[in-house]
Amino acid sequence: MNLFADIRALVINSLEAMVAEGALPAGLEMAQVAVEPPRDAAHGDMATNAAMVLAKPSGMKPRDIAIALAAHLLADPRIESADVAGPGFLNLRLMPEVWTGVVTAILGDPDYGRSDMGAGRRVLVEYVSANPTGPLHVGHTRGAVFGDALASLLDYAGWDVTREYYINDGGAQVDVLARSVYLRYLEAHDLSVDWPEGTYPGDYLIEVGEALKAKVGDAYVDKDEQVWLQDVREFSTDAMMGLIRADLARLGVVMDSFYSEKSLYGTGLIEASIDDLRSKGLIYEGTLEPPKGKLPDDWEAREQTLFRSTAHGDDVDRPVQKHDGSWTYFAPDIAYHFDKIQRGFDELIDVLGADHGGYVKRMKAAVAALSDGRVSLDVKLTQLVKLYQNGEPFKMSKRAGTFVTLADVVEEVGADVTRFTMLTRKNDAPLDFDFSKVVEQSKDNAVFYVQYASARIHSVLRKAADQGVDLTGAPVISDASEFAVARKLAEWPRLVEIAARNNEPHRIAFYLYELASDFHALWNRGSEQHGVRFLQDGDPEATRGKIALPRAVFVVISAGLGILGVTPVEEMR
RNA sequence: GCUCGCAUAGCUCAGCUGGAUAGAGUGUCGCCCUCCGAAGGCGAAGGUCCCAGGUUCGAAUCCUGGUGCGAGCACCA
Numbered sequence: 001m002n003l004f005a006d007i008r009a010l011v012i013n014s015l016e017a018m019v020a021e022g023a024l025p026a027g028l029e030m031a032q033v034a035v036e037p038p039r040d041a042a043h044g045d046m047a048t049n050a051a052m053v054l055a056k057p058s059g060m061k062p063r064d065i066a067i068a069l070a071a072h073l074l075a076d077p078r079i080e081s082a083d084v085a086g087p088g089f090l091n092l093r094l095m096p097e098v099w100t101g102v103v104t105a106i107l108g109d110p111d112y113g114r115s116d117m118g119a120g121r122r123v124l125v126e127y128v129s130a131n132p133t134g135p136l137h138v139g140h141t142r143g144a145v146f147g148d149a150l151a152s153l154l155d156y157a158g159w160d161v162t163r164e165y166y167i168n169d170g171g172a173q174v175d176v177l178a179r180s181v182y183l184r185y186l187e188a189h190d191l192s193v194d195w196p197e198g199t200y201p202g203d204y205l206i207e208v209g210e211a212l213k214a215k216v217g218d219a220y221v222d223k224d225e226q227v228w229l230q231d232v233r234e235f236s237t238d239a240m241m242g243l244i245r246a247d248l249a250r251l252g253v254v255m256d257s258f259y260s261e262k263s264l265y266g267t268g269l270i271e272a273s274i275d276d277l278r279s280k281g282l283i284y285e286g287t288l289e290p291p292k293g294k295l296p297d298d299w300e301a302r303e304q305t306l307f308r309s310t311a312h313g314d315d316v317d318r319p320v321q322k323h324d325g326s327w328t329y330f331a332p333d334i335a336y337h338f339d340k341i342q343r344g345f346d347e348l349i350d351v352l353g354a355d356h357g358g359y360v361k362r363m364k365a366a367v368a369a370l371s372d373g374r375v376s377l378d379v380k381l382t383q384l385v386k387l388y389q390n391g392e393p394f395k396m397s398k399r400a401g402t403f404v405t406l407a408d409v410v411e412e413v414g415a416d417v418t419r420f421t422m423l424t425r426k427n428d429a430p431l432d433f434d435f436s437k438v439v440e441q442s443k444d445n446a447v448f449y450v451q452y453a454s455a456r457i458h459s460v461l462r463k464a465a466d467q468g469v470d471l472t473g474a475p476v477i478s479d480a481s482e483f484a485v486a487r488k489l490a491e492w493p494r495l496v497e498i499a500a501r502n503n504e505p506h507r508i509a510f511y512l513y514e515l516a517s518d519f520h521a522l523w524n525r526g527s528e529q530h531g532v533r534f535l536q537d538g539d540p541e542a543t544r545g546k547i548a549l550p551r552a553v554f555v556v557i558s559a560g561l562g563i564l565g566v567t568p569v570e571e572m573r
Numbered sequence: 574g575c576u577c578g579c580a581u582a583g584c585u586c587a588g589c590u591g592g593a594u595a596g597a598g599u600g601u602c603g604c605c606c607u608c609c610g611a612a613g614g615c616g617a618a619g620g621u622c623c624c625a626g627g628u629u630c631g632a633a634u635c636c637u638g639g640u641g642c643g644a645g646c647a648c649c650a
Contacts, residue, residue, distance in 0.1 A: 032590075039593070049592060052630070062630075086593045087630060131650075171650050261650095288647055291575085302648060315576060315646090322648050329650045357577050358645035381578075383643085425586075428578060430643080432585075441612045444585095444598060452612065460609055498589050510587060513597080524614035527606070535609045572612070 001105040001112065002493035004046070007078070007092065008035040011048050014072035023068050025058050035092075037491060044083070044091035045487060051088040062088025096478075099486040103475040106489060106552040113492045113559050117500060118159030124340050125151040127351035128248070128255075129166040132240040133177045134202055136247040136406040138385045139353055142431065144406070145422040145565070146382050147351040148253045149505035152563045157500035162345070163256045169237045170261035170332060176200065177240065178233040182220070184209025185232075189221055208239045250410045251418065252565050264332050264339075273338035273370065274305075274320060274331065282308040282369055288316065307334070312365035334366045341371045348377045349503065354428070357381055378503055382427050388434035413439050416566045420447040423509045423564055441572070443520075446513045451569045453516035454557050456523060457550045458570040460534045464547050469540045475552070476545025479532040481525040485518045485549060492556050505563065512560045519553050 011033060018024040033054070038047040051066035058065065063084055070082035070090055081093040106112045127147025130140045148163070155161045168174075180200040183193045188210045195201045212220075212235055220228040241258070248255065264270055277283050287301050305321035307330070320331045340348055348367060352359070360379045367377040387394035387404060394404070409418055412435055421438045424446050425431045443449045461471060477486060492511070499507035526533035534550055536542035554568070561568050 034590070034592090036589075036592085039588095039595080043593075047593085052592075055630075089593065091593095168650065173650065291646060299647070304648070319647065324648085328648075333650090354578075354644060356645080356650095360577070381644090383578085429586080430579090443613075446598085448612075449598095452610085456610060456613095463609065495589085502589080506587090507589085510597090513587095517597085520613060521615085523609080524605085524611085527608055527611095527614075530608075533609055537609095572610080 001102070001109070002115075003098070003102055003490040004035055004037075004494045007046055007094075008033070008048075010073065010076055010078070011035055011050055011069070014069055015050060015054070017072060018068060024054070024060075024065070028054055028057055030054075037487070038091065041484070041487075043085065043089075044081070044093045046092045046094070047085075048090045048092070049088075051084075051090060055088065066090045096483070099483050099490070100475050100477060102486055102490045103477065103549055103552045106555050107475075107548060110555065112555060113496050114156055114158070115493060115497050115500070116158040117497050118154060118157050120158065120160050121346040122160045122162070122344060123154055123347040123349060124162045124164055124343075124345045125154070125349045125351065126164045126166055126340075127151075128244075128253070129168065129352075130244065131168045131173055132237045132244065133173055133200060134240065135204055135243050137403050138387060138406065138409060138433070139382075140247075141251065141406045141409060141418065142382045142385050142422050143351050143353060144248060144251055144253050145419045146380070146427050146505065148251075149419070149423055149508070149564050150349065150351070150380070150503055152565065153496070153500050153505045153508065154503075156559075156563055157496055159347075159500075163254070165255045165258045166336060167237070167241065167258055167260045167262075170265060171329060174233055174237055175229065177236045178229055179225075181205055181208050181212060181236040181239075182228065182232055185212045185220065188213040189218060191221070204243065208236060211235075211239065247406045250407060251415050259336065259339075261332050261336070264335050269339060270327060270331050270335040273335040276338065277307060277334070277366075277369055280369060282311060283320070284308065286317070288319070307362075307366065309362045309365035309369075312368040314361040314365045318362045330362065333363065334370070337363065337367050337377070338370050341367070341375050346375060348375060350377065350379045351427075352379060352381055354381045354383045380427050380503060383425075383430045385422070385431045385433050388432055388437070390436045391434065394435065409433075417447050419565050420450070420509060420561075423506050424513075426504065426506050446509065447566075449520075450512045450516045450557065450561070452572060453519045454554065454561075454568040455570060455572045456519075457554045457557075460547060460550055463535055464543055467535070467540065467543070469543045469547070471544075471547065471551070473541075473544030473548055475548035476542070477549055479522075479525065479529060481518075481522040482532060482549055485515075485522050485553060488515050488518045489552055489556055492560075508560050508563050512557060512564075515553065515556060515560075519550070522549075 012030055015024060015030060019026050033048065033050045035046050035048045038044055050069060051062040054065055055062040066084040066088050070084065073079045073082045073092065078094055078098050079092060080095045083091045085091050125147055128140055128144045130136055151161050151163045176198060177200060183195065183199065184205045186193050212232065274283060284306055285303055286306050287303050290299055302323040304319040304323055306317040307320050309318050310316065318330055319328050320334065322328055337348065363379065364377050367375055417438050421433060422431060437445060438447065441448050465471060477483065495507060495511045499505060534546045536546060558568050
C-alpha cells in the first residue's frame, strides 16, 4: 500500500469526473498533479497542487478548480476535510481510520514499502572497481557502501539489479605490482633488494612474496623479467583480489560478478566495440588540438585513432589508440560498456571516485553511441572521506605503503556504523568521518539514534511478552504524537521511490532519522500522558492495541536499515 | 584557459517533479525523570538560501552571467 499514491489516484479520478461533467475541459495533462506531505503539519495531512497546475491549461481560476475538486474529494470516506489555501493549494485532512489502516497494512505486509517502479528493468551497478594492487582504503569504502546501498535500493524499488566489480588487471599498474611482489619474493629468499621509484613497498606484499616462494621455490631467482613476469602478474593479482574480496566481506558487500579487464583482450571484443563505433562514423584518424592553458612540456601533435565523442556531448574527441597503434586505457573501457549493453541491461550505473569526474562525458558518449541511445548511463561520483579523531584530523602515516584501510575502519567502529555513517551524506558531498563521533551514543549520531529507537521497541515488546500480552493485536491510536508517527510511516513507500528515482540512498538514512525522532517524541509523550504509553499496566488488551504502532515502526526501520545493509539492534550495549 | 561538482542558521548538513511562513543536529538560553531505557523529550533565539539578471501564478530548486572552494583536463589507469 502507498497512501500517497492512493490519494493521488483519488484526486486524478475526481478531476476526470469533473471533466466528464463539463466542469473542466477535456484533454488536460495530469502528470504535474502532485499529492505531497505539506511542509507545515498544521496545513493538514496532504496537499495537492492540482488547481494551480491546471489553472492555465484550463483557462480557469485556481480557486474555482480547487473548490469544485474539494466537493468531489469530500464524497470519499477517507477525506475528512479539504480546504483551499494560499494561491490554490488544496489541503486535505484524512479520517483517523485511514492512519489506523496504514499501521494495520504495514503489520500485514512484510514487504510494505517495496515498489514496482523499476518494472523489472535490468540495471547494472558497477562499484568499487579498485585496482588490484592492494587492500581497499577509506575512499574505496565509501564507494563500496554507496554502491551497495544503491543496488539494494533499486532492488527494493523493483529493478532487476546486478552488482559488478571491474578488475583493472590489464594495465601497466599490474606490471608494477608484479615487480613489487618479485622483490618481496627475493626478500623471502633473504636477498637484499632496492625499492626503485614507482614500486609498491607495502607490507601486505610480504606474504605474497613468501607465498610465491612456496609455490615456485627459487625458480625465478636471478632470472630475466620475461621469464617470470606473466606468471607473477597473475599470481599477484589473484592474491590482491583475495585481499579485496575479504575486505568487501568485512563490510558485508557481496558482488554478483567480477569482470576482468584482461579477459577483454584476445577475444576481439575491443575490436568489435570500436568497429561498432566506426560503422556509425564515429571513429577517425586525426590529430587533437593541444589542450588550452598549461601545455605539457612534451606535447607534440600526433595522429591517433579518435572517437568522435563530441557527437554525443563531450568537449573534445578522445583517442582510443595511441600513436604506436596500441589501445589507450579508454578502449577497453568502451569494450567493457559495450559488453554491458550486449548483456542486455536497460540501465547502467557507474560509481566512481570524484577524481574520475573528467571521465564522465566521454563514457556517456560511448554508451549513447554504442546503444543508439537505448541504454542510459548514470555516473555517481563519491567525494572524499576526511578522517578525524576527537575532532582533530586523523594523521595518516606518510610512510610509503601505509594508509588507513577499510579493514582498519571496520575493525575500529564496526561494519554497521561504517555503512550508516557513510550514507548520512549525499554522495557528491565531502564526508567527515570522526572515529570518536560515529560510536558516540547521542542523538548527534544518527546511527545510534536510529538503533536506539529499534532497541526501545524491542524493550517494550520484551516487556509486553513477559506480561503475557498477545503481540499481534490491531492498532489503537488516538494521540497526536501517535498520528505523527503513523503519518511518517505512510511516507515510506513514497520516500523509497524518490530515493530510487534519484539514485540517492542517503535519503533512506535521513528518513530513518526522522522516523526515529517522531518515535522518540511519542515515547516521551508517554511520560506525561499515561494513556499513550505502550505498556498499559494491568490491561493486556489495551497494551495489545498500543504496541501495534511500535511494531509497525520496527517493520519500516528494519526495511530501511536492510537497504543500507545495517542490522537493527535489539538492545544497546 | 576549459569541464564537472559544491556554496542554505555561529558550526555540520537535509531540502522531493518548481509550491505555502526554508528544516534537522550541534552550540546558546529556558523547561521536563514517583513514569515503558533521560543514551531521551518540549520550547526560545538564530537566515541577503554566495551575487546579479531571467523564466512564471509561484524559484533555495530551472536558465544566463559572475564570485569563491574542490576535482579533472593528449600519447597513464
